[in-house]
Amino acid sequence: MSEPMNKITTATPEQWAAIDELREQWIANQTLQHSDADIREVVERMYAAMSKPKPITLIAPSPIAMVVWSAITVKALKKLKLDSQLDSQLDSQLGSQLGSQLDSQLDSQLRSQLGSQLYSQLRSQLGSQLDSQLGSQLYNQLYSQLYSQLRGQLDSQLGSQLYSQLGSQEWFVGYYYRAWSGWYRGGQVLGAKYDIQKLDLFVDWNERASCWVAYDGLCVVSRNPTQVHWSDGELHNESGPAVQYADGWSHYAVGGVAVDEQIVMSPQSQTIEQIRKEDNEEVKRIRIERFGWDRYIAEVGAKVIDHRRNDVDGTHEGLFSLPDGMRAFVGRCRSTGRVYFLEVGPKVRSCAGAQKWMLGGRQGNIIGAS
Amino acid sequence: MQALDVLKQVQSSETIISDQPQRFSEAACDGDIFRQGDIYIWRRDKLPKSANHTKCVLQLAPGTTKGSRHCLDSSEGVAMFAVDCADALQGPWLKLDCERTITHPEHGDVICAPGVYEISFQRAYADELRRVRD
Numbered sequence: 001m002s003e004p005m006n007k008i009t010t011a012t013p014e015q016w017a018a019i020d021e022l023r024e025q026w027i028a029n030q031t032l033q034h035s036d037a038d039i040r041e042v043v044e045r046m047y048a049a050m051s052k053p054k055p056i057t058l059i060a061p062s063p064i065a066m067v068v069w070s071a072i073t074v075k076a077l078k079k080l081k082l083d084s085q086l087d088s089q090l091d092s093q094l095g096s097q098l099g100s101q102l103d104s105q106l107d108s109q110l111r112s113q114l115g116s117q118l119y120s121q122l123r124s125q126l127g128s129q130l131d132s133q134l135g136s137q138l139y140n141q142l143y144s145q146l147y148s149q150l151r152g153q154l155d156s157q158l159g160s161q162l163y164s165q166l167g168s169q170e171w172f173v174g175y176y177y178r179a180w181s182g183w184y185r186g187g188q189v190l191g192a193k194y195d196i197q198k199l200d201l202f203v204d205w206n207e208r209a210s211c212w213v214a215y216d217g218l219c220v221v222s223r224n225p226t227q228v229h230w231s232d233g234e235l236h237n238e239s240g241p242a243v244q245y246a247d248g249w250s251h252y253a254v255g256g257v258a259v260d261e262q263i264v265m266s267p268q269s270q271t272i273e274q275i276r277k278e279d280n281e282e283v284k285r286i287r288i289e290r291f292g293w294d295r296y297i298a299e300v301g302a303k304v305i306d307h308r309r310n311d312v313d314g315t316h317e318g319l320f321s322l323p324d325g326m327r328a329f330v331g332r333c334r335s336t337g338r339v340y341f342l343e344v345g346p347k348v349r350s351c352a353g354a355q356k357w358m359l360g361g362r363q364g365n366i367i368g369a370s
Numbered sequence: 371m372q373a374l375d376v377l378k379q380v381q382s383s384e385t386i387i388s389d390q391p392q393r394f395s396e397a398a399c400d401g402d403i404f405r406q407g408d409i410y411i412w413r414r415d416k417l418p419k420s421a422n423h424t425k426c427v428l429q430l431a432p433g434t435t436k437g438s439r440h441c442l443d444s445s446e447g448v449a450m451f452a453v454d455c456a457d458a459l460q461g462p463w464l465k466l467d468c469e470r471t472i473t474h475p476e477h478g479d480v481i482c483a484p485g486v487y488e489i490s491f492q493r494a495y496a497d498e499l500r501r502v503r504d
Contacts, residue, residue: 148434370478
């Protein structure tokens, strides 16, 4: 910041309209494909900002390829180093992980400093409106949805298949910072002035390098996905992947809920056992919806024990017995209209008993629901 | 009645879009509960003796999914507590010095008058006690 600024206290309707456009553009930018040269340029700029020598930059087609490539490359380079076939400069650089340092650079050197600059210029009321009109949506879609689901899938795949080889690497999924980048650009629309070098580095990095593994001398980044499907701000595709990368690595989601490929692509092939063993109730609901409620109720062998009008919720609910002695409560969420098949304890005898069981068996007086 | 007939009745229940806020009145008693999706919000007379003060977080249920976003509208006037020996269904305790609202993207707001509240989670069937995951 070159000079102190007066607080920005007002914004025009045109500025807010531009913020709306920026929000939509920022979400659409998730599939922008950047050139190799642009990706390398920002990696080298970031390393220079950390006072690190220019690294070898590898550009992987997906986050999973990024993790695999970095593991293989580091192993190969270390072997070369042992064999003394590496030039002396790289030999002295390579080896230590820079992930935490790069994360810290993004967080404390860029995000928080840019945030301080923005907040010092915006009247709090404007900041709140910028948050509700831009920041919260970017956070929900890019962080709560994209980040958490891609991170969860990578954790699961690397953990179950390749952990011993790859687990020690510091790999990062950077959508959290990408959401912040959009927020700071929104501040610019309102007239905020930043240290422009820092802003450009932060925004360019987050646009071009959504995921990374960083070492001294080597940085492996993932390209952006080629497809991201949204519906009402949630990852959603009922006929294919919700997120897909150029090499085919994919993530499936329905209504913002992460699911597996079978649920989307061949739901009829699910077995009753698969559905009953599903321990996430939202995924189980989606499994049943896509399998077919009538078919599921028939094939699971449900028999009616009790049903009633629930006057607190204003809905109808049922309690079924299953052939293995279990009980299942079937009810409809009064807010969303979604129907759930919730297995409850085998000793439950009534709908009221099921409600009490779900409350943990405690005494309480439900006076309302939403 | 056949299971499919009951299912049809369940499915045909009127959907009540819960965008109208619900409110704990000043007259609410210890043990009165509002359910917001899969969390229960209990009115309490006082904090339990084992309550330990913890850092206030706005989101009351763990997780990053849309379903887990049961959130306080602000931390102003909120003291948050955890209890010893909490089980999987136990959420935080809240002491509110001013009216606060618990929001959710899909369920109606629950407005809480100043006082003490307990959060608990809906039980799911499993070998061990566990809360519903969504």
